[in-house]
Amino acid sequence: MKLTGTVVAAYGRQYRVELADTTTLLCFPRGKKSAIACGDRVIVEQSSANQGVISSIEARRTLLYRSDHFKQKLIAANVTQVIVVVATEPAFSDELITRCIVAAESQDIKVLIVLNKCDLSERVAAARAPLAQYEKLGYPVMMLSATQDSALLLPHLAGHLSLLIGQSGMGKSTLINSLIPDARAATREISEALNTGKHTTTHSRLYRLGTAAALIDSPGLTEFGLQHLSSEDIALAFLELRPLLGKCRFRNCRHDREPHCSVHTALGHGDIDPRRYAVFRSLCAEIG
Numbered sequence: 001m002k003l004t005g006t007v008v009a010a011y012g013r014q015y016r017v018e019l020a021d022t023t024t025l026l027c028f029p030r031g032k033k034s035a036i037a038c039g040d041r042v043i044v045e046q047s048s049a050n051q052g053v054i055s056s057i058e059a060r061r062t063l064l065y066r067s068d069h070f071k072q073k074l075i076a077a078n079v080t081q082v083i084v085v086v087a088t089e090p091a092f093s094d095e096l097i098t099r100c101i102v103a104a105e106s107q108d109i110k111v112l113i114v115l116n117k118c119d120l121s122e123r124v125a126a127a128r129a130p131l132a133q134y135e136k137l138g139y140p141v142m143m144l145s146a147t148q149d150s151a152l153l154l155p156h157l158a159g160h161l162s163l164l165i166g167q168s169g170m171g172k173s174t175l176i177n178s179l180i181p182d183a184r185a186a187t188r189e190i191s192e193a194l195n196t197g198k199h200t201t202t203h204s205r206l207y208r209l210g211t212a213a214a215l216i217d218s219p220g221l222t223e224f225g226l227q228h229l230s231s232e233d234i235a236l237a238f239l240e241l242r243p244l245l246g247k248c249r250f251r252n253c254r255h256d257r258e259p260h261c262s263v264h265t266a267l268g269h270g271d272i273d274p275r276r277y278a279v280f281r282s283l284c285a286e287i288g
């Protein structure tokens, strides 16, 4: 029997697929190579009461992945909102935030930045300051405390499949556990299946919040390679560069050291944040 379902967990070569009636099957892909992500809509052939084989993947609305010279790693499929989670402590990387935003923009996905652990009030001002540059670009920044007022996030989740992404220790899992009562059990299931015995998030997991919202928790990021993007993709993913593109003297301007570069002029006028420009250059340099 062929069924349609959603991949709610991807670990090892096994996938947990949720069917329309909310039951789940442990599934394996047909064939050796598989590139299936949490959030994928798949066709499953049920092979026993609780197992199945994934025969195909439906067209994706969006696909987020990391890539470097050696490999690609799928993060999530069909996400409509990326929630970048940072915290008042430990310190977070500005560059990683921009990389998350670039990944989202390259797929036309909405971005929300959450500053967590705002209960640590003496740290809020210092943590908030570097976020002003994103707010200025139009990205909303929400302040909350996963341990005290996580429900503030609920109105932003309605109607979306949201991906929580960020460095380890920012509080993504705490946020999920506070919003979704049975999340702990699901995390345990993955670590038991993989025998890791760890409590940190090792694999992405999709959780439903009622019928109109869902959240994907993802493992803590230490780096975010975006080698699959072209230099045009990268430039377009920087909102502040968009109006300048095509206005440089050279049509193939790399906005590096070329004369009469509109990006350099804007940088000189203070219209572009130099930290964002530095990330732009490092993304371009990585793809060569």
Ligand SMILES: Nc1nc2c(ncn2[C@@H]2O[C@H](COP(=O)(O)OP(=O)(O)OP(=O)(O)O)[C@@H](O)[C@H]2O)c(=O)[nH]1
Binding pocket: 116, 117, 118, 119, 120, 144, 145, 146, 147, 148, 166, 167, 168, 169, 170, 171, 172, 173, 174, 175, 199, 200, 201, 218, 219, 220, 221
């Ligand atoms: N004070 C305070 N501590 C928090 C808050 N949210 C999370 N923490 C703590 O921060 C630490 C890290 O939280 P996690 O939820 O494990 O972080 P994570 O982002 O899921 O980390 P990974 O699973 O490694 O990606 C834990 O000790 C939490 O108790 C908060 O709102 N306030």
Ligand SMILES: [Zn+2]
Binding pocket: 248, 253, 254, 255, 256, 258, 260, 261, 262, 263, 264
């Ligand atoms: Zn230029």
